[in-house]
Amino acid sequence: MFPQAQPIYPVSGIRTIEARVGAQAQPTLMERAGRASAEEAVRLTQDRAGQVLIACGPGNNGGDGFVMARRLLQAGRPVTVAFADDPAKLPPDAAAALAAWRAAGGETVSDFPAAPANGWALVVDALFGIGLRRPVSGRYATWIDALNAQPAPRLAIDIPSGLDADTGRVLGTVFHATATLTFLALKPGLLTLDGPDIAGVVHLHRLDIDPAAWLAPMGMQIQPGLVRQLMKSRLQNTHKGCYGDVGIVGGARGMTGAALLAGRAALKLGTGRVLIGLVDDAGPAVDFNQAELMLQRPEDVLEQANVLALGPGLGRSTAAAALVEQAARSNKPIILDADALNLVAASEVLKSLIAAREAPTLMTPHPGEAGRLLGTDTANVQADRVASTLKIAGSYQALVVLKGSGSVVTYPDGRWLINSTGHPGMASAGMGDVLTGLIASLVAQGWPAESALLAAVHLHGAAADRLAREGIGPIGLTASEVAEASRGVFNGWIVQAGKGR
Numbered sequence: 001m002f003p004q005a006q007p008i009y010p011v012s013g014i015r016t017i018e019a020r021v022g023a024q025a026q027p028t029l030m031e032r033a034g035r036a037s038a039e040e041a042v043r044l045t046q047d048r049a050g051q052v053l054i055a056c057g058p059g060n061n062g063g064d065g066f067v068m069a070r071r072l073l074q075a076g077r078p079v080t081v082a083f084a085d086d087p088a089k090l091p092p093d094a095a096a097a098l099a100a101w102r103a104a105g106g107e108t109v110s111d112f113p114a115a116p117a118n119g120w121a122l123v124v125d126a127l128f129g130i131g132l133r134r135p136v137s138g139r140y141a142t143w144i145d146a147l148n149a150q151p152a153p154r155l156a157i158d159i160p161s162g163l164d165a166d167t168g169r170v171l172g173t174v175f176h177a178t179a180t181l182t183f184l185a186l187k188p189g190l191l192t193l194d195g196p197d198i199a200g201v202v203h204l205h206r207l208d209i210d211p212a213a214w215l216a217p218m219g220m221q222i223q224p225g226l227v228r229q230l231m232k233s234r235l236q237n238t239h240k241g242c243y244g245d246v247g248i249v250g251g252a253r254g255m256t257g258a259a260l261l262a263g264r265a266a267l268k269l270g271t272g273r274v275l276i277g278l279v280d281d282a283g284p285a286v287d288f289n290q291a292e293l294m295l296q297r298p299e300d301v302l303e304q305a306n307v308l309a310l311g312p313g314l315g316r317s318t319a320a321a322a323l324v325e326q327a328a329r330s331n332k333p334i335i336l337d338a339d340a341l342n343l344v345a346a347s348e349v350l351k352s353l354i355a356a357r358e359a360p361t362l363m364t365p366h367p368g369e370a371g372r373l374l375g376t377d378t379a380n381v382q383a384d385r386v387a388s389t390l391k392i393a394g395s396y397q398a399l400v401v402l403k404g405s406g407s408v409v410t411y412p413d414g415r416w417l418i419n420s421t422g423h424p425g426m427a428s429a430g431m432g433d434v435l436t437g438l439i440a441s442l443v444a445q446g447w448p449a450e451s452a453l454l455a456a457v458h459l460h461g462a463a464a465d466r467l468a469r470e471g472i473g474p475i476g477l478t479a480s481e482v483a484e485a486s487r488g489v490f491n492g493w494i495v496q497a498g499k500g501r
């Protein structure tokens, strides 16, 4: 759907590809996976002598481990393989891999082995991959705890055992990887919710297969390459009328800053004019720190601006609900955030107005707001972030970003993407307001809504990532700094894309 983006497949997709590539693949996919794993182990242990411990499970993930062990042994690396299941119950490829390991002179131990005197050079989790079906408990949980306790790098094969490949949820006990080598394609669970904390550095090995040639990508990762190809240059002969009028409506008493932050972010990303309608009529008449912003009555902002963003600091008053209704009835693109989403969730009238709109509606819920939009709770939303976001996009006919670790972007036609930028230093008030301003700015500058949403989400995180690299964060990062840094990152992308002036 977007060329140059990295495809993501849930388990059902990986299984389909596996079935289509089929048994005719030579060498077998397991042989390729095991070989790639051995190569990764060699890289990870370049400066660490000693034994590699591989814990193998009862399925094909364990089979990858046996192939890996054989390859390492053949390369002269000492390996200990722990395997406690019944070999007769292994699936055929894994059974063949175990037999080949034994034929090469390898052995298995069925109790978790004591570490050598100088410790393991590397511990490898080949217990469960995408076939994990229930929470890990019993012996496997004990083994995973023991693997996690080793003072050595920890490599997960395909996906850390105990991590749900589709959702990023932890099922029981989980292997905490320092690196994960995943096969064929990325899986959503590595990229969202707990996945990024659990999987460590994720490397993809495609096993010499182009997954998209076998099955159309089911999701995509938002990466720099994808965003760079969306960059546009500006013509010399243009003026501020060419770059849109963003209208931000929000800022009830005590929350004026939220609307101002969104406005500043929109301004710094290149919007022609930014209008702000503060709901608090005792609010300031000018932003002395950003005098370019035009503070006007909210009703007038809704009339004059051509892209409307409602929500930052909006509150849930009757007046606020009337403003959301006015915006929903307009034929302008609207971005709904924060309390604008809560007001929509609480009103059947607003819900049907939104779903029937012809101009684009973009929604930026965090998991709590998403829960309200779906009539459920936060935990239910987080249990499957991709599915929840798709549900909102479908019911509201909106473009949606579900924010948080691994933000999920979806469109009403069922396409979805997972963002790869951002960090927990962004968990601070005002960050969402800045994102709203960035999205509104790109839409106002004429970007198609779907590109504007994914680019703004990526930019927001990339700006925060750059600041963290410079020591401004992760801890203590402020939303104002992210707005400021977004400008620099965006201009850099334009230059990198060869679209600078």
Ligand SMILES: NC(=O)C1=CN([C@@H]2O[C@H](COP(=O)(O)OP(=O)(O)OC[C@H]3O[C@@H](n4cnc5c(N)ncnc54)[C@H](OP(=O)(O)O)[C@@H]3O)[C@@H](O)[C@H]2O)[C@@H](O)CC1
Residues within 6 Å of the ligand: 014, 015, 017, 018, 029, 030, 031, 033, 057, 058, 059, 060, 061, 062, 063, 064, 091, 127, 128, 129, 130, 131, 132, 133, 134, 135, 136, 137, 140, 157, 158, 159, 183, 184
């Ligand atoms: N796809 C590909 O193209 C390629 C796939 N490859 C590799 O295959 C992996 C998938 O293999 P897989 O399907 O055999 O599943 P896997 O993850 O080994 O686990 C299944 C076993 O675990 C068991 N089990 C499950 N949950 C459990 C629990 N909580 N506690 C205890 N047991 C539990 C389950 O038992 P059951 O539920 O059937 O009772 C079954 O025995 C994949 O991740 C990759 O590494 C590569 O070789 C090459 C290319």
Ligand SMILES: Nc1ncnc2c1ncn2[C@@H]1O[C@H](COP(=O)(O)OP(=O)(O)O)[C@@H](O)[C@H]1O
Residues within 6 Å of the ligand: 338, 366, 403, 404, 405, 406, 407, 421, 422, 423, 424, 425, 426, 427, 428, 429, 430, 431, 432, 433, 435, 460, 461
């Ligand atoms: N752990 C994290 N990893 C990546 N991004 C994060 C993380 N925590 C927060 N963010 C980002 O910061 C922003 C916070 O938005 P939101 O929760 O609406 O806060 P607020 O509106 O109070 O500023 C979102 O874009 C979210 O994706």
Ligand SMILES: [K+]
Residues within 6 Å of the ligand: 061, 125, 126, 127, 128, 129, 156, 157, 158, 159, 160, 161
């Ligand atoms: K694993």
